[in-house]
Amino acid sequence: MQSGDPCPETNVTRPMTSLSDQRQSIFAKAHMAGFRHYLRTGVFPQEALNVMEATQSDAAMKAAFNAFLAKTGPQEDSPGHITGKYIWRTRGDEKVRPSHAALEGQVFSWDNPPAIGHPGEDHNCRCMAEPHLEGIDPSKLKEFYTETLIHAPRDGEDTWGTLRMLEHYFRANGRPVTLEEIGQLNAVIRYTQYEVIDEHGQSITDRVVGDFSDRIRQMKPGPFADDFSREYDFESLIFAHGESTVAGDVSGTFSKIGSFLIFTIVIDYKFKDVFFDPVDAQQLFGFEFEPGIPYPVTGSWRTRIEAVVREDREKSKYRYKEK
Ligand SMILES: [Zn+2]
Secondary structure: OEOOOOOOOOOOOOOOOOHHHHHHHHHHHHHHHHHHHHHHHOOOOHHHHHHHHHOOOHHHHHHHHHHHHHHOOOOOOOOOOOOOEEEEEOOOOOOOOHHHHOOOOOEEEOOEOOOOOOOOOOOOOOOEEEEOOOOOOHHHOOOEEEEEEEEOOOOOOOOOOHHHHHHHHHHOOOOOEEOOOOOOHHHHHHHHHHOOOOOOOOOHHHHHHHHHHHHHHOOOOEEEEEEEEEEEEOOOOOOOOOEEEEEEEEEEEEEEEOOEEEEEEEEEEEEEEEEOOOOOHHHHHOOOOOOOOOEEEEEEEEEEEEEEEEOOHHHOOOOOOOO
């Protein structure tokens, strides 16, 4: 998945030429997305209301649309990769496989990966893609990032709704489930990339980029590895999820060019939640149940983020902002 993919609910990826022509359909899509959300959760989301309200005037629509574009990763004129090429870097320790060690220092094109794939794509690969800066004019750089999905288990065919989640709670003795088993991994990944989760207009991925931009601003260029773990509210995705932990092991490398930092990181995301009865089923249905047993819901996936950020934190749109 490229982060330039259209948002599944809104399906807008390029600047509109005729705002008035588009307003009706955007209104309808926002209304439909809001209604689907309402069916799942019982709440009509504020986001959808904002978009619907904005369709009432061209100026408001344009502002809402630009805000939407600004949040969803690369602009249309951004290249898919920050540089066309990268230098293969291994961790340089004894765990590096010989086939990966053989690639150390070689230059590859993003369009033409070696047989084992780009760094991080082979199973458990910890290698890094150092941006190849030759021929890059720092005066032409702009801040942006892209996120590409490298590995994720496939979702099962069934998507569990609230009742299925409850049934498991009452009948399965607390057996843990994975997001792919309940058919929600893809939705959770999309959510981390596209859903605005704070008042700064940021998605979870925006916060990861801001966080690591801040961390490397304190470091000397080169390889780095670190992790993060934060709690997020996934309730709007499905009723069953409340406060969930999104954690990640991050490794990558960064370079400095002009007043910019360019980094490539691979993130092993880990999602963790515990399902409790969210509605108090006993009250809802009005009779006694055997008590249910809470069960863990977990998921993992791997992505690569490439980013260009300003070294000067104050001039950058990528910095860690508290919720
Ligand atoms: Zn490797």
